[in-house]
Amino acid sequence: MNRRDFLNSARAAAALGALTLVRAGTAAPLDSWHTAFHEALPGKPWLTGYRTMAREQLQAKATWHGKAPGLRGTLYRNGPAGHEVGGFRYRHWFDGDGMVQRFAVSEDGVAHLGRFVRTHKRVAESGAGRALYPTFGSRVPNANPVTKADVVNTANISTLIHNGELYALWEAGSPHRLDPATLETLSVHSYSPQTQGLPFSAHPRVEADGTLWNFGYVSAAKRLVLWHIDAAGTLVKAAALPIDPITMIHDFVVTRRHLVFLIPPLHFEPGASSATFLQAHRWHPEHPTRVLVVDKNDFSRTTWLELPAQWVFHFGNAWEDKDGFIRFDGARAPDPSIMFGRFRDIMRGQDNGAGAPARSFNYVLHPATGYATEEPLMAAHEAGEFPTIDPRVSGRQYRHVALLTTQPGQETEHGHFDTVMLLDVTSGHSVRYTYPAHEIAEEHLIVPGDGGRFWLVGTTLAYREEKTRLNVFDGKRLADGPVAIATLPYPLPLGLHGKWQGVG
Numbered sequence: 194m195n196r197r198d199f200l201n202s203a204r205a206a207a208a209l210g211a212l213t214l215v216r217a218g219t220a221a222p223l224d225s226w227h228t229a230f231h232e233a234l235p236g237k238p239w240l241t242g243y244r245t246m247a248r249e250q251l252q253a254k255a256t257w258h259g260k261a262p263g264l265r266g267t268l269y270r271n272g273p274a275g276h277e278v279g280g281f282r283y284r285h286w287f288d289g290d291g292m293v294q295r296f297a298v299s300e301d302g303v304a305h306l307g308r309f310v311r312t313h314k315r316v317a318e319s320g321a322g323r324a325l326y327p328t329f330g331s332r333v334p335n336a337n338p339v340t341k342a343d344v345v346n347t348a349n350i351s352t353l354i355h356n357g358e359l360y361a362l363w364e365a366g367s368p369h370r371l372d373p374a375t376l377e378t379l380s381v382h383s384y385s386p387q388t389q390g391l392p393f394s395a396h397p398r399v400e401a402d403g404t405l406w407n408f409g410y411v412s413a414a415k416r417l418v419l420w421h422i423d424a425a426g427t428l429v430k431a432a433a434l435p436i437d438p439i440t441m442i443h444d445f446v447v448t449r450r451h452l453v454f455l456i457p458p459l460h461f462e463p464g465a466s467s468a469t470f471l472q473a474h475r476w477h478p479e480h481p482t483r484v485l486v487v488d489k490n491d492f493s494r495t496t497w498l499e500l501p502a503q504w505v506f507h508f509g510n511a512w513e514d515k516d517g518f519i520r521f522d523g524a525r526a527p528d529p530s531i532m533f534g535r536f537r538d539i540m541r542g543q544d545n546g547a548g549a550p551a552r553s554f555n556y557v558l559h560p561a562t563g564y565a566t567e568e569p570l571m572a573a574h575e576a577g578e579f580p581t582i583d584p585r586v587s588g589r590q591y592r593h594v595a596l597l598t599t600q601p602g603q604e605t606e607h608g609h610f611d612t613v614m615l616l617d618v619t620s621g622h623s624v625r626y627t628y629p630a631h632e633i634a635e636e637h638l639i640v641p642g643d644g645g646r647f648w649l650v651g652t653t654l655a656y657r658e659e660k661t662r663l664n665v666f667d668g669k670r671l672a673d674g675p676v677a678i679a680t681l682p683y684p685l686p687l688g689l690h691g692k693w694q695g696v697g
């Protein structure tokens with residue numbers, strides 16, 4: 194099968210997989226989760242982070258509390274924000290329509306703009322006044338047929354800034370191109386006619402020279418699509434590798450020579466009882482996590498290794514030494530139960546804490562000999578997620594990742610991350626700052642500064658005040674707390690990932 198046949202079969206199978214979901218999605222009850230969530234909200238004010246955003250767009254300016262940080266640039270964040278459509282509330286946090294938040298940072302403060310991505314799905318459902326399509330984790334009554342993945346693309350996971358363009362990313366369809374100033378949705382982006390509509394994950398890796406690597410999984414076709422795009426945004430090569438059994442692959446790492454994927458034993462096993470895409474997956478802890486190492490120069494050159502069964506949403510970074518040892522870090526959970534438990538229950542206002550949390554691990558691979566090991570970087574009782582890195586060392590030797598965690602031994606009423614940590618992956622040493630009570634931390638980015646200086650920039654939801662804050666830390670004095678805080682006059686829904694665009 195040549196490359197075009199590979200890609201066409203992947204596209205066709207993706208459409209077939211979606212159709213299977215539609216047939217299974219005709220019997221969902223209406224409104225019970227909507228009612229349950231809104232009844233729970235007064236007693237659990239942190240659920241504010243999961244309310245649906247009623248406005249299509251919102252805009253405000255905020256001045257600094259503290260010293261203006263001497264930082265200029267723009268943070269673009271994305272996340273599910275349209276959790277309800279016409280009285281129907283989605284059954285999973287990952288289902289809501291994506292809303293991109295733009296925080297323009299200057300000496301004067303922060304200018305915020307938030308705007309929903311105008312996906313096909315959002316436009317169609319807004320017009321109809323009801324949910325029309327099945328989603329990742331929800332059955333929708335009387336759903337419309339799905340002819341291709343981008344019909345149900347929610348553009349709700351992350352942003353990408355590449356070759357001067359801003360994109361909103363999902364993981365099972367195309368990037369949406371946005372106006373970086375107005376956040377207007379401009380197009381559903383295609384890198385070539387042959388690859389139109391193929392999945393482009395929300396976690397592309399961009400090297401310091403602008404070279405972009407990405408992937409996407411096509412579950413029904415059991416294919417992993419690989420992308421190599423140059424700094425000018427031109428497709429260099431794409432391929433579709435057979436992966437059987439296949440799972441949801443959310444993130445990967447790159448080194449100077451290789452792409453590395455962990456393929457956990459959460460197998461895609463659609464059957465007559467499969468109600469949603471999520472529920473079409475079965476956890477097989479008796480199987481290993483397969484590790485796929487791909488040659489960047491020739492996608493057909495692959496090596497397979499094995500690690501114990503585990504689930505990793507996110508990796509920090511990776512590098513490869515002169516002897517061919519690949520070293521990387523990831524937020525490792527023993528299983529994917531949090532995706533089936535907490536991230537669903539929270540949508541009906543329940544929080545029983547169901548699901549195993551992740552914590553940071555170091556990994557070492559040696560593809561030439563099959564050597565693969567892992568070692569925890571955090572104690573067993575600690576949690577760590579949303580690792581981010583200095584973009585200048587993407588795919589190169591590195592020391593630090595920024596993470597979210599919790600204060601050891603301290604229960605919070607909200608049960609979310611409240612602490613930002615800078616972790617040295619070479620020593621395990623960490624520096625932390627814990628936010629005040631009633632404040633939930635979201636992903637924090639490492640932003641390069643002048644002369645070895647760096648910043649940590651991240652948002653928090655002060656849910657009792659119903660306000661979202663942007664916090665800026667001097668990266669070398671994290672424990673001292675934010676040097677500057679800008680507080681928006683409204684709360685934003687809790688989001689997922691973002692990217693920083695510097696000035697000049």
Ligand SMILES: [Fe+2]
Nearest residue numbers: 395443507690
């Ligand atoms: Fe992610």
